[in-house]
Amino acid sequence: MNMxxxxxxxxxxxxxxxxxxxxxxxxxxxxxxxxxxxRSAADRAAAAxxxxxxxxxxxxxxxxxxxxxxxxxxxxxxxxxxxxxxxQLRSDLLEELGTSPAVTGFSYRVESxxxxxxxxxxxxxxxxxxxxxxxxxDFLRVDGVRDSAAMPVFRTGSSRLVxxxxxxxxxxxxxxxxxxxxxxxxGLAVGDTTxxxxxxxxxxxxxxxxxxxxxxxVSDATSRSNYVxxxxxxxxxxxxxxxxxxxxxxxxxxDEGAVVHEATYTLTDxxxxxxxxxxxxxxxxxxxLFPLRLNDTQFEQxxxxxxxxxxxASLTVWLVSLAGxxxxxxxxxxxxxxxRHELGVLLALGxxxxxxxxxxxxxxxxxxxxxxxxxxxxxxxxxxxAGGGLLAAEVTANEDSAGAGPEDGLARTAGGxxxxxxxxxxxxxxxxxxxxxxxxxxxxAGLGIAVGATLLPGYRVLRLEPRQILTKGD
Amino acid sequence: xxxxxxxxxxxxxxxxxxxxxxxxxxxxxxxxTYPAPGxxxxxxxxxxxxxxxxxxxxxxxxxxxxxxxxxxxxLAGGLDEPTTGTVRFRGQDLxxxxxxxxxxxxxxxxxxxxxLLTYLNPVQNVTSAMEITGSRRRRRRQHAHDLxxxxxxxxxxxxxxxxxxxxxxxxxxxxxxxxxxxxxxLLADEPTGNLDEATAxxxxxxxxxxxxxxxxxxxxxxxxxxxxxxxxEVLRLRRGRLART
Numbered sequence: 001m002n003m004x005x006x007x008x009x010x011x012x013x014x015x016x017x018x019x020x021x022x023x024x025x026x027x028x029x030x031x032x033x034x035x036x037x038x039r040s041a042a043d044r045a046a047a048a049x050x051x052x053x054x055x056x057x058x059x060x061x062x063x064x065x066x067x068x069x070x071x072x073x074x075x076x077x078x079x080x081x082x083x084x085x086x087x088q089l090r091s092d093l094l095e096e097l098g099t100s101p102a103v104t105g106f107s108y109r110v111e112s113x114x115x116x117x118x119x120x121x122x123x124x125x126x127x128x129x130x131x132x133x134x135x136x137x138d139f140l141r142v143d144g145v146r147d148s149a150a151m152p153v154f155r156t157g158s159s160r161l162v163x164x165x166x167x168x169x170x171x172x173x174x175x176x177x178x179x180x181x182x183x184x185x186x187g188l189a190v191g192d193t194t195x196x197x198x199x200x201x202x203x204x205x206x207x208x209x210x211x212x213x214x215x216x217x218v219s220d221a222t223s224r225s226n227y228v229x230x231x232x233x234x235x236x237x238x239x240x241x242x243x244x245x246x247x248x249x250x251x252x253x254x255d256e257g258a259v260v261h262e263a264t265y266t267l268t269d270x271x272x273x274x275x276x277x278x279x280x281x282x283x284x285x286x287x288x289l290f291p292l293r294l295n296d297t298q299f300e301q302x303x304x305x306x307x308x309x310x311x312x313a314s315l316t317v318w319l320v321s322l323a324g325x326x327x328x329x330x331x332x333x334x335x336x337x338x339x340r341h342e343l344g345v346l347l348a349l350g351x352x353x354x355x356x357x358x359x360x361x362x363x364x365x366x367x368x369x370x371x372x373x374x375x376x377x378x379x380x381x382x383x384x385x386a387g388g389g390l391l392a393a394e395v396t397a398n399e400d401s402a403g404a405g406p407e408d409g410l411a412r413t414a415g416g417x418x419x420x421x422x423x424x425x426x427x428x429x430x431x432x433x434x435x436x437x438x439x440x441x442x443x444x445a446g447l448g449i450a451v452g453a454t455l456l457p458g459y460r461v462l463r464l465e466p467r468q469i470l471t472k473g474d
Numbered sequence: 475x476x477x478x479x480x481x482x483x484x485x486x487x488x489x490x491x492x493x494x495x496x497x498x499x500x501x502x503x504x505x506x507t508y509p510a511p512g513x514x515x516x517x518x519x520x521x522x523x524x525x526x527x528x529x530x531x532x533x534x535x536x537x538x539x540x541x542x543x544x545x546x547x548x549l550a551g552g553l554d555e556p557t558t559g560t561v562r563f564r565g566q567d568l569x570x571x572x573x574x575x576x577x578x579x580x581x582x583x584x585x586x587x588x589x590l591l592t593y594l595n596p597v598q599n600v601t602s603a604m605e606i607t608g609s610r611r612r613r614r615r616q617h618a619h620d621l622x623x624x625x626x627x628x629x630x631x632x633x634x635x636x637x638x639x640x641x642x643x644x645x646x647x648x649x650x651x652x653x654x655x656x657x658x659x660l661l662a663d664e665p666t667g668n669l670d671e672a673t674a675x676x677x678x679x680x681x682x683x684x685x686x687x688x689x690x691x692x693x694x695x696x697x698x699x700x701x702x703x704x705x706x707e708v709l710r711l712r713r714g715r716l717a718r719t
Contacts, residue, residue, distance in 0.1 A: 002602060002605035002606060005602075005605070006591075006594075006602060009593060009594055009598060010593050013593035013594070013635075014593065341589070342591055342592070342593075344589075345589045345590070345591060346591075346606065347574075348551075348553060348577060348583055348589070349577065349578070349582075349602075349603050349606045349607065349651075349655075350574050350575070350576075350577035350578025350579070350606055350607055351574075351606045352574065465553075465554065466553050467548040467553040467554040470553070470583075470585055470589055
């Protein structure tokens with residue numbers, strides 16, 4: 001008890017020093033707790049976002065891996081590269097992979113194209129300039145999908161069905177979903193029939209293939225005010241079944257099913273990805289050529305700014321903790337030097353050295369505990385204000401970088417994967433909540449700093465000998 | 475039941491020490507050498523010092539500056555260890571007893587500067603010492619007041635910071651602190667060095683009373699003739715060797 005009593009007497013006898021120490025701890029604890037609150041808010045937001053979006057893995061041919069493997073051979077004409085059968089994803093195999101316990105739903109996309117024919121005209125937002133050759137791009141873009149609702153553009157909401165029914169595994173082969181602009185241009189409604197010309201690809205004229213409009217959807221992708229080839233016009237995107245897409249191409253489905261360009265698997269949990277990868281490999285899908293990647297683009301869009309804010313907060317927590325430990329260690333070391341005489345007196349009386357350190361620790365821990373209590377309301381306000389400011393800056397930076405990206409639709413024309421327009425706005429509000437766990441964490445941090453700051457310079461106390469301090473040594 | 479130490483302040487020195495008994499504190503062939511730059515063997519401050527200090531007697535150690543008086547007192551008080559030889563308390567080697575336990579239970583040192591804890595008042599200084607030494611007194615605070623009263627510290631001064639006390643008052647508080655621990659050996663290093671003549675006389679009387687009436691073994695290092703004259707034996711240190719005068 002004497003140790004505690006002396007600590008109390010010391011703290012009350014030097015109120016200025018006590019206030020300084022408490023104030024320093026208050027600053028450290030407030031910053032640490034603020035960082036902790038921002039991190040907690042970010043974690044909660046990330047968990048909510050994950051729940052909202054789910055975990056979706058995509059599989060497609062990795063062209064670079066195919067090139068490195070040497071399986072992507074020349075076609076002999078010197079004009080390009082041929083994707084042979086062993087580099088083709090087949091729908092039958094993907095259907096089998098869809099039965100994996102790790103999967104809750106899946107779809108895939110078969111790329112195709114169609115010519116206007118019969119009564120179907122292409123949608124044009126702007127007429128081509130006089131004399132322009134439009135023959136190279138005047139096509140409909142046709143995607144055969146197993147489950148339209150599971151495709152990224154529909155899943156994320158950048159395309160929405162406004163009439164009819166989505167395409168599913170049981171949908172008839174001749175059903176199409178047409179974009180609202182194409183439907184209006186041709187006076188189409190759900191249940192109407194229309195004709196799309198096939199593209200044999202061998203220079204021969206295509207055959208008209210009849211389809212039934214099963215649904216009309218609207219896309220957020222806007223038409224350009226100047227002329228673009230029809231295939232780059234978002235209004236000319238048509239969805240049908242994989243078999244329907246096969247009816248328009250020269251190479252229809254084989255015994256192994258249609259050639260798939262991209263498959264998406266909705267997982268039970270992001271951690272189920274490894275299980276799905278193992279199942280894919282077991283089915284003979286080379287993980288190098290057909291990698292499964294967690295499609296976390298939407299997750300990133302949602303949580304990117306708040307995660308970066310949390311990263312800054314985490315860095316702040318560490319920097320402040322380490323700086324606090326260093327500063328307090330120096331202060332305690334200085335204090336021990338100043339109190340050398342006092343320590344010598346106590347040692348001469350027979351006080352145990354660990355108790356001398358204990359008295360210091362009690363003094364500093366008492367300051368720390370008062371500071372922790374005071375930092376609770378302060379850090380809540382600081383986390384809300386500073387975290388909100390940081391997050392707003394990150395959201396703005398995120399929007400700026402997103403605005404600098406390729407425009408929707410053009411990436412697809414260049415051969416890239418389909419890029420759904422970001423549906424989810426980034427999280428731009430911090431839900432700062434103070435929980436007992438947060439207070440416990442900062443209390444532990446404060447006491448940890450107090451212990452470290454006492455024990456680090458404490459070796460000096462253990463080396464003290466009262467005679468050296470209290471006598472002149474003759 | 476609490477015990478109290480009775481301190482008398484004799485005006486004369488007609489009180490007699492008890493008859494010689496077995497030494498309470500004994501130095502046997504004690505030597506102390508400090509490291510010294512340029513000297514491989516170091517600087518020998520004490521050489522083969524042997525002497526026994528008895529309970530109930532006041533001993534004075536005199537000698538020129540640098541003769542090793544403070545070093546001898548440090549070894550006797552358990553503040554330091556000898557390089558050679560042994561220091562024994564009731565026949566037991568301090569190295570085996572442990573210096574810190576020896577200081578806690580058996581020996582107290584009063585320094586030339588009082589060496590009080592400056593953030594405490596006189597009462598707190600005394601009670602802190604009692605708590606450190608594990609004094610079993612129940613009413614420590616009352617005992618501290620009793621001791622301070624006997625040593626002439628006025629009640630109004632006992633709650634003040636020790637920094638506000640005079641040198642003589644501080645020295646009295648230091649003695650009260652030493653007495654509070656019920657130690658057997660009281661060592662004092664130049665206890666009157668900073669004091670005026672009247673206060674010094676009071677302190678000398680107190681120390682003598684502690685030896686003769688309190689049964690303590692009192693050892694005082696001093697330059698003061700008055701202190702030497704008041705002591706039961708005077709030992710002279712010269713070039714690290716002890717001789718009775």
